[in-house]
Amino acid sequence: MTPPRHQAPRTGSVAAARPAGPRPAAAHVPRSTALRLVAGIWAKIEDRDQRSGNSSYYLILGSALALTAVGLLMVLSSSAVEAIAEEGSSYALFLKQGMFGIVGITGMFVLSRLPVRYIKMLAWPAIGLAVLLLVAIFTPLGYEVNNNRSWLRLGGFTAQPSEAAKFALCLWMPLILARKGALLRRLHHALIPVLPIAALIVGLVVLQHDLGTALLLMLIVVATLFFAGVPKRLFVIAGVIAAVGAGALALSSGNRMCRITGWLGGSQCVGINDQADAGLGALASGGWWGLGLGQSRQKWFYIPEAHNDFIFSIIGEELGLVGTIVVLCLFGILAIAILRVIMRHTDPFVRITSGAILTWILGQAFVNIAMVTGLLPVIGVPLPFISNGGSSLVVVLCGIGVVLSFARTRPTPRRFGVTGSASARLPLLTPAGTTGRGRG
Secondary structure, eight states: OOOOOOOOOOTTSHHHHSOSSSOOOOOOOOOOHHHHHHHHHHHHHHOTTOTTTTHHHHHHHHHHHHHHHHHHHHHHHHHHHHHHHHTSOTTHHHHHHHHHHHHHHHHHHHHHTSOHHHHHHTHHHHHHHHHHHHHHTTSTTEEEETTEEEEEEETTEEEOHHHHHHHHHHHHHHHHHHHHGGGGGSHHHHHTTHHHHHHHHHHHHHHTTOHHHHHHHHHHHHHHHHHHTOOTHHHHHHHHHHHHHHHHHHHTOHHHHHHHHHHHTOOOOTTTTHHHHHHHHHHHHHTTTOSOTTOOSTTTTTSTTTTTTTHHHHHHHHHHHHHHHHHHHHHHHHHHHHHHHHHHOOOHHHHHHHHHHHHHHHHHHHHHHHHHTTSSOOOOOOOTTTSSOHHHHHHHHHHHHHHHHHHHSOOOOEEESSSSOEEEOOOTTOOTTOOOTTOO
């Protein structure tokens, strides 16, 4: 009988990669309980193995609809007194906001069904339309509200073009940066043509005396460049320029300086910070469980336009600390779900756009809540999904529709390694020009 021939292990197999002899013991890396807990929570958020299926789509959709429902309910509660005094019906502002909510949800579902290539085609028309609408502010179509000339009157409807500019930047900048790819390592490619167009839009908003929206637009620009992976030295330069610009804009307005000095506790301006003080009083009087839905006292003209920028204080007064925590949790769920979309995709356009929209919505929510709770001075920034404002609600829901489209198109995992069983994933902050090969 012929003895069996010894077969060498095939190249690339697990047996070839495994050394002969006993396997050495793995080095023990001591890790604290806190670090293990943080790592476990991050693993659940990242969902590397995609065991949760397509849950990100439903988390984004559910949290967005829940926040919209909370917003409509609170607009009805907080605007009833003012609406019955000015419109003759306590349901006037609620019905108008509900109509815009239907339009926004319709736009969200339409955008969620579009493939990524069609969303890319919307970028250039969106940025062009945004610039035209911002320029139209300075024509007879524009009008001024509370010393800010940032509104357009079209027939019987009013709109704020700066809200559309946020959405347009979140589509157009990622398209340009994703196409440049590895060229973004060169500073002039990272800045041209993105920075001149963004500066034009921010400049038009500054001319409308809307400092809060201008700061949010700058935040979106910086976050988009960050997610695209431009050289880090650019952010140091941009930070210095933004700080100098914001300081100059604050010093150029006596009203802004009164708000800032009042926030710091040394203002001598009478009546400037009454709205902020009333908002803090509403939060304090709500306690743990609140006074009950519709039972706010501060909405009786103690907080001017309580259904707009200071609606979070009415939530705290009527629904208490528990109600505010529920709103914060809904924003947190939305953030985690969008982060999963960013981590799962390898398309630079998808990753940069999702990061820009995440920064836009969560950054605006943070600024509004920090303003109401006294962590920041008062600037006119609405709370996404919740504050009264048709153009803001429609545009934010359309932004969610874009992310839902990305969540629906799950990429095929790339396989690397000798066994072919592990799917490689790009890290969260990979420059747009890299492919991530060799990462597992």
